[in-house]
Amino acid sequence: MASTEIAVDTILIKEYGNEDANQHPFLHHLTAQAATAAANFKRQKRHRVSRECVLPSRRRSLGHIVSHAVALTFLPLRLGFKFLLCLWLDIYLPKTRHGQKPKPVVVFVTGGAWILGNFPQGTMSDMIKDVSEGISFVFNNIEEYGGDINRIYLMGQSAGAHIAACAVVKQAIKEAGGEKVSWCVSRIKAYFGLSGGYNLINLKDHFHSRGLHRSIFLSIMEGEQSLQRFSPEVVVQDPKIKDAVSLLPHFILFHGTADYSIPSDSCKTFAEVLERIGVKVETVLYKGKTHTDLFVQDPMRGGKDQLVEDLISIIHENDRDALARNPMARQRRRLVPELLLKLACTVSPF
Structure with missing residues (x-):
């Protein structure tokens, strides 16, 4: 012994x-x-x-x-x-890619209330840094995997949508300020925000009422005084960063109207602000969909997935061959009985 x-x-x-x-x-x-x-x-x-x-x-x-x-x-x-503490980045590739033209790339940032998923023991600054490093890796390496460096999209869901938006805005500020950067925000083809919250000042009390205790939330966000700098909706309105705002990509915000975790008003107000300051923005609202319907339940139901269809139509907008092949794709099969999905909805904290 x-x-x-x-x-x-x-x-x-x-x-x-x-x-x-x-x-x-x-x-x-x-x-x-x-x-x-x-x-x-x-x-x-x-x-x-x-x-x-x-x-x-x-x-x-x-x-x-x-x-x-x-x-x-x-x-x-x-x-x-x-x-x-290790950073993980999973790459999902087409089954057949050799000898084919480069494919569009979607960098996806997962959600989880800034706690679950890929950000253990980290604060907001850590999360933004991690996401930025992940995007940098994609820009500097994805061509080796058959990706098209000129068609890179950034997408986040829930907390991931917020973190990704923060990363884009912060990178734009660096780029506009002449700092040395490992990736250029102006080369992001579009940003897709799914069920995201973009003004933490307005959302902190709502999150507390939903079970994300205020003290825990503020600890992750590095104190209440930091909520403003971690709220993209607030940051982009600063007249001092007009040059950075001009670099922002096309924003497309997806949200369910029955989302009770992050109300769809969060998406609408952010879109209004972006439009007012001259950023190209669109909102896509899904009637009756909750916070997890679009990301969890709908894919499990199989068949046609409206969110996926919308994303494909945007990503392949100028690729007639890809759009023509999409209707011929095999129908997605149901993974879980509807009864179990409804039961899961009743117990889900989201």
């Missing part, structure tokens, strides 16, 4: 010593805990050696057992946390 404890203890000290704990509060907490556990273990080990020389049959103390358990626990915790 002693050799295992020493090995775990050494790994913890070595690995945490290579990390900058100040860069992340959670890591700082783990580092402090690991250091305490390691120090306690070493003290106990010295005392145990002297005691075992006199009383070799004495049973291990509860404190020693707990210390050993802590040491063993922190290793998988550390490895799991390091795994969570």
Whole structure:
């Protein structure tokens, strides 16, 4: 047992010593805990050696057992946390692409109330940075996968729509200011916002009433004072960034009229602001659709999916061959019985 404890203890000290704990509060907490556990273990080990020389049959103390358990626990915790810090980008490719002309590309940012999905232990700044790096990767590498660099679309759903919009606006400000950038927002063909919220100042109380506690929400958003800079609808109205606004791509906002997680008014007001400042914008409202209908239930129902049809008609607007092939595509089959979908709707927090 002693050799295992020493090995775990050494790994913890070595690995945490290579990390900058100040860069992340959670890591700082783990580092402090690991250091305490390691120090306690070493003290106990010295005392145990002297005691075992006199009383070799004495049973291990509860404190020693707990210390050993802590040491063993922190290793998988550390490895799991390091795994969570990795950035992931999944690429979905056509079955046959070799020898064909480059295909349009959709960069999709998932939602999840800024908590679920791909942004564990991060704040809003982290999320925007991660998304921007993902877009940069696509621009700089997608041609190798058969993608058309001149037809790259950015899409986000729910919180992902908000994060993607923030990333676009921030990149436009950088680009207009002459900063060195790894991708150009002016090269985004269009932005698709699905069920997004774009003014957090107006939405914070609504989110609280829906179960996203105000303190948690404000913590993710880096405090109430940061809500304005993380609200694209507010930021784009600043007259100081007129040059950046002129770089913004075509905005197309999709929303269900029965969305109770993020009301469709959020989409309408953002569209009104964009139109007023000269950004090309369209809204597509789906009558009676909830927050998750368009993204979860409808695809599971099979058959014709109106959102997918709308996206295809926009993306392939100038590609007659692709539009002609679409009606011949195999019908999507139903994945889940309607009864189960309706049951899921009654228990879903969204």
